[in-house]
Each structure stands twice: as C-alpha cells, then as structure tokens.
Amino acid sequence: MNGYRSYYSGYGGGIPPVVKGLLISNVVVFFLTYLGPVSVIGILGLVPKLAWSRLMIWQVFTYMFLHGGFWHILMNMFILWMFGSDLERSWGSKEFLKFYLICGVGAGLFNIILQPTSMIPIIGASGAIYGVLVAFALMYPNRLVYVYFLFPIKVKYLVIFLAVMEFFLSMSVSRSNVAHFAHLGGMLVGYLYLKGDWRFKRFGYMIYGYFNRLKTEKRLREKEKERKMMEEVDVILDKINKVGYENLTRREKKILEEVSERLSKK
Structure with a gap:
C-alpha cells in the first residue's frame, strides 16, 4: 500500500x-443499449447461473458497461470522474485501468460465488466504482467530500458507512434490484489488491529479481567450479615437478587441457 501513497492533494x-475513455465508453454503450432494437441485458449483463453453467464468462467483464437508467449511469460516472481522476494521476493510466477492471471483474465473481443460482441480470459499473472509493479512502483518508453538496465528511468515514450499509442491505431478506454483493465484492477486492500491492511495476521487480538471482547463482557456481579446478591444477603441477608429465593420468591431462583452453579464451 505504501507504494500507492501520493503527495498530490486537491481536486x-x-x-x-x-x-x-471509461466515461465515453459507458455513455456510448448506454445509448446503444437503449436505442438498439434488441435488448442485450441477458447476453452482456451478468446472470450468475448462466455465467458458470453455460460458460458465458464474458459477462463478468461486459456487465460493467451496461446501466439500468439515466440516474444509474450519471451517479456512477460522476463518482468515477470525481474520485478516479486523482487516482489515475497518482498511479498512472495503466495501473488505474488494471485496478478498475480487477475490481469490476472481482465484484462480478464475488456475486456469482454468493448467488450461483440467480437468474437476475446484474449490470453497472458500481462494483468497480466501489473499489475506486476504497482506493481513494486509503490514499486520501482525510480528504473532505460534500454529501449532497452540503454536508462535509471525511472520505474514510463515508466509505466505512457505505461498506456497513452495503453489508446490512446484502443480508436483508427483501428483494432488491441493487446488486449489494457486487458492491461489497468491489470494495473487498479493491482493499485486498491495494494491501497486497499487486502492481505491474512490482511484478516487474519480482521477475527481474528472480532472473537476476538465477544469474548470480550461476555465476557463483561457475566460480566455485573454477576454484576447485585450479586447486586440482596446482596438485597436478606439483606432480609434474616430481614425476614428469608422462606419468600423469588421462584424467589429469584432460584437466590441464580444459584449463588451458579456458585461459586462452580469456
């Protein structure tokens, strides 16, 4: 998480x-969905039972770009702009996109695991958006936001309140069109992702470190082999001084030839 800390402040x-790009793509898909002659909710929305029983696995990705109405997409896109912009400036575009998609897909998978037999389509970017909110709260916990543009509250308290509210709403027996499990899943995935620090650069350092370690170990093995060989050469040279070259064994002569070739290459 420390790697994500930023000194940038202010909107x-x-x-x-x-x-x-996410704002544009979501708005374009929204209008295409409502202007198109055929409903694509059942195909591109996330239907938990179909996603695993019929292997419609693309749904865990496509559902993020569908929305159920004007206010649904307006609120999601407003929150994305308000909180996501600072995160992208701080992390870089590649890292932010990776985080956003992982939270969205993770939220969908979370919902499938907890409601595997549900045939109710889930749509919306809310899972990814809740992940963005968690990330913002972890990076800028004391930043003030204004609820309904009137009431100031620190981001960390707002996100804690939303998490608690989503938890209790998800436990409610009343049927709702809101995918509370997906919201919780987005928050959980976002939190675990940041605490685990699964960034591209970190993976790059891990891979570089692994191969660098292999290279170092190989070099040390070669040095050790060369040291042992030179010790044998010293013993062989002492033998030559005592009994002459013609009394060396075939193996000893071969060792001298190998060392001679190595030294000539250097």
Whole structure:
C-alpha cells in the first residue's frame, strides 16, 4: 500500500485519459443499449447461473458497461470522474485501468460465488466504482467530500458507512434490484489488491529479481567450479615437478587441457 501513497492533494486538472475513455465508453454503450432494437441485458449483463453453467464468462467483464437508467449511469460516472481522476494521476493510466477492471471483474465473481443460482441480470459499473472509493479512502483518508453538496465528511468515514450499509442491505431478506454483493465484492477486492500491492511495476521487480538471482547463482557456481579446478591444477603441477608429465593420468591431462583452453579464451 505504501507504494500507492501520493503527495498530490486537491481536486482539479483535466480528465485523465483512462477515466475519459471509461466515461465515453459507458455513455456510448448506454445509448446503444437503449436505442438498439434488441435488448442485450441477458447476453452482456451478468446472470450468475448462466455465467458458470453455460460458460458465458464474458459477462463478468461486459456487465460493467451496461446501466439500468439515466440516474444509474450519471451517479456512477460522476463518482468515477470525481474520485478516479486523482487516482489515475497518482498511479498512472495503466495501473488505474488494471485496478478498475480487477475490481469490476472481482465484484462480478464475488456475486456469482454468493448467488450461483440467480437468474437476475446484474449490470453497472458500481462494483468497480466501489473499489475506486476504497482506493481513494486509503490514499486520501482525510480528504473532505460534500454529501449532497452540503454536508462535509471525511472520505474514510463515508466509505466505512457505505461498506456497513452495503453489508446490512446484502443480508436483508427483501428483494432488491441493487446488486449489494457486487458492491461489497468491489470494495473487498479493491482493499485486498491495494494491501497486497499487486502492481505491474512490482511484478516487474519480482521477475527481474528472480532472473537476476538465477544469474548470480550461476555465476557463483561457475566460480566455485573454477576454484576447485585450479586447486586440482596446482596438485597436478606439483606432480609434474616430481614425476614428469608422462606419468600423469588421462584424467589429469584432460584437466590441464580444459584449463588451458579456458585461459586462452580469456
């Protein structure tokens, strides 16, 4: 998590590229969905039972770009712009996109695991958005936001309140069109992802460290082999001084030839 800490403070600046791309793509898909002659909710929305029983695995990705109405997409896109922009400026576009998609897909999988027999389609970017909220709260815990543009509250308290509310709503027996499990899943995945620090750069350092370690170990083995060989050469040279070259064994002569070839190459 420390690697994600930023010293940037304050809202402002233009919309960064990934946030802008997500805003545009969500709005375009929204209008295409409602203007199109055929409903795609059953195909592109996340239907938990179909996703695993009929292997419609693309749904855990496509459902993020569908929305159920104007206010649904407006609130999600507003929160994405408001909180996601600072995260992308701080982490970089590639890292932010990776985090956003992982939270969205993770939220979908979380919902499938907890409601595997559900045939109710789940749509919306809310799972990814809740992951963004968690990330923002971890990075800027004391940043003030204004609920309904009137009531100031620190981000950390707002996110804690949302998490508790989503938990109790998910436990409610009343049927709801809101995918509370997906919201909780997005928050949980986002939190675990950041605490685990699963970034591209970290993977790059891990891979580099692994191969660098292999290279170092190989070099040490070669040095050790060379040291042992030179010790044998010293013994062989002492033998030559005492009894002459013609009295060396075939193996001893071969060792001298190998060492001679190595030294000539150097």
